[in-house]
Amino acid sequence: MSNPKSNLWESVIGLEIHVQLATQSKIFSSSPSKFGVEQNTQASIIDLGLPGVLPVINKKAIEMAVKFGCSINAEITEKAIFARKNYFYPDLPKGYQISQLDNPIVGKGSVMIDFEGDEKEIGITRAHLEEDAGKSIHDKYKSFTAIDLNRAGTPLLEIVSEPDLRSSKEAVSYLKKIHSIVTFLGISDGDMSQGSLRCDANVSIRKKGEEKFGNRTEIKNINSFKFVEKAIEYEIKRQTKVVESGEEIIQETRLYDSNKNETRSMRSKEHANDYRYFPEPDLIPLKISSEYIQSVKEKLPELPEQKIKRFCSNYLINEYESKILNSSKEMSVFFETIAKSVKDVKTAAKWIVGDFLAILNKNNKNISESNISSEDLIDLFKNLEENKISNPAAKKILEVLWNQDLTVQEIIKKENLEQISNEDELLKIIMKIIEENPKQHNQYKSGKDKLFGFFVGQVMKETKGSADPKVVNEILRKELNQ
Numbered sequence: 412m413s414n415p416k417s418n419l420w421e422s423v424i425g426l427e428i429h430v431q432l433a434t435q436s437k438i439f440s441s442s443p444s445k446f447g448v449e450q451n452t453q454a455s456i457i458d459l460g461l462p463g464v465l466p467v468i469n470k471k472a473i474e475m476a477v478k479f480g481c482s483i484n485a486e487i488t489e490k491a492i493f494a495r496k497n498y499f500y501p502d503l504p505k506g507y508q509i510s511q512l513d514n515p516i517v518g519k520g521s522v523m524i525d526f527e528g529d530e531k532e533i534g535i536t537r538a539h540l541e542e543d544a545g546k547s548i549h550d551k552y553k554s555f556t557a558i559d560l561n562r563a564g565t566p567l568l569e570i571v572s573e574p575d576l577r578s579s580k581e582a583v584s585y586l587k588k589i590h591s592i593v594t595f596l597g598i599s600d601g602d603m604s605q606g607s608l609r610c611d612a613n614v615s616i617r618k619k620g621e622e623k624f625g626n627r628t629e630i631k632n633i634n635s636f637k638f639v640e641k642a643i644e645y646e647i648k649r650q651t652k653v654v655e656s657g658e659e660i661i662q663e664t665r666l667y668d669s670n671k672n673e674t675r676s677m678r679s680k681e682h683a684n685d686y687r688y689f690p691e692p693d694l695i696p697l698k699i700s701s702e703y704i705q706s707v708k709e710k711l712p713e714l715p716e717q718k719i720k721r722f723c724s725n726y727l728i729n730e731y732e733s734k735i736l737n738s739s740k741e742m743s744v745f746f747e748t749i750a751k752s753v754k755d756v757k758t759a760a761k762w763i764v765g766d767f768l769a770i771l772n773k774n775n776k777n778i779s780e781s782n783i784s785s786e787d788l789i790d791l792f793k794n795l796e797e798n799k800i801s802n803p804a805a806k807k808i809l810e811v812l813w814n815q816d817l818t819v820q821e822i823i824k825k826e827n828l829e830q831i832s833n834e835d836e837l838l839k840i841i842m843k844i845i846e847e848n849p850k851q852h853n854q855y856k857s858g859k860d861k862l863f864g865f866f867v868g869q870v871m872k873e874t875k876g877s878a879d880p881k882v883v884n885e886i887l888r889k890e891l892n893q
């Protein structure tokens with residue numbers, strides 16, 4: 412697609428994020444909510460809404476929603492109301508979804524996002540509890556669509572943002588922020604590849620300086636950070652082209668096709684009144700007391716922002732490193748396990764943020780898929796601290812740790828990487844080298860300082876690079892001047 416005169420236009424984006432809550436059981440029944448079990452074995456008569464059944468709200472799901480509300484400084488409603496949202500779809504055979512319309516459990520709040528070195532506040536309109544539908548599987552059979560109802564009744568928290576985002580990159584930054592909040596809170600595993608976190612992106616454009624919003628389209632069910640960026644990017648370009656050719660944007664629901672990297676029209680936009688919402692007759696309004704909210708607040712775990720600050724002050728690392736080390740819950744646990752077992756945490760942090768993450772990135776893996784464990788790194792850093800290995804040797808060990816199933820000790824032995832820092836041993840070698848090179852020694856003494864490097868080189872050659880350079884320097888300085 413040709414590049415439109417994009418500097419004329421401003422994009423406006425709001426996200427609706429669906430977070431699957433990590434409860435043991437469904438939101439209104441006691442059936443388990445595991446991922447990946449045999450199809451159609453995990454939906455009970457309640458999840459399927461058979462006649463005569465009664466839903467019972469899962470207390471854990473409420474607690475998780477309140478936790479989220481507290482962590483974004485939102486108002487928590489005193490009286491949450493559930494509503495039926497009526498529509499039929501093959502993966503929703505009961506014909507309605509229990510959701511919330513008025514009086515959602517979490518009201519207005521906000522989060523700060525990092526953007527181009529600055530911070531920006533993004534408003535959150537609401538977050539409500541609802542049940543998930545089943546899943547349509549289109550690629551299992553050639554001429555049928557299969558339905559798996561296991562997911563029916565899985566608790567979701569839908570988090571709706573204000574239209575405060577102004578670019579695809581801001582949208583990704585916001586989505587990452589929500590991902591990190593819910594995973595640090597432990598209310599979701601956040602696994603986007605399994606659908607635990609997915610979002611709808613609402614996109615419109617307007618002339619720069621214009622106050623009124625343009626017509627928006629809604630791109631459904633995006634399940635990766637990369638696709639959010641690409642889908643929005645595509646949609647902004649498409650809309651700009653439409654508007655510049657003098658046509659209007661049709662308010663509609665679109666689908667993002669990641670194979671073709673384009674959005675396609677699915678259906679015209681539905682409105683709240685299309686769903687004939689009414690209060691769920693089988694569930695009474697849920698009262699949430701201020702004492703309850705207080706008790707949840709007191710139990711809130713440390714959030715990413717607090718962790719970033721604490722790492723800086725506890726471990727004397729800089730903010731950049733701290734942010735990277737808190738970029739995910741796994742990363743932060745990984746780092747703290749190491750921080751608790753080594754002496755020089757600052758150096759350990761530099762190695763993790765630098766060489767270790769470089770290996771992960773090079774192999775396109777995230778921390779939970781790392782071939783190198785925190786125990787491996789603790790071993791490595793201890794060897795460095797005790798001067799048993801040099802920095803280049805540590806780099807080499809990292810490479811081997813990634814590629815082979817060996818321990819740090821085994822690699823040091825196998826590759827002969829043990830560093831000689833024993834002074835007596837090094838002194839012997841140095842004396843021998845000085846004796847063997849009387850000419851250079853004399854030149855050095857008569858002022859040719861550059862020859863110092865020559866002697867360091869000789870020692871390194873003699874020890875096959877395993878001499879501790881600090882100790883070598885010290886001894887050489889002394890002995891060469893004799």
Ligand code: ADP
Nearest residue numbers: 423424425426572573574613614615624625627
């Ligand atoms: P609906 O429930 O019909 O999808 P909402 O009013 O709840 O509509 O809005 C859903 C999302 O759309 C919110 O995240 C909101 O910020 C966003 N949004 C609303 N208007 C616009 C607009 N003109 N451009 C972009 N996003 C918008």
Ligand code: MG
Nearest residue numbers: 427611613629
């Ligand atoms: Mg919507």
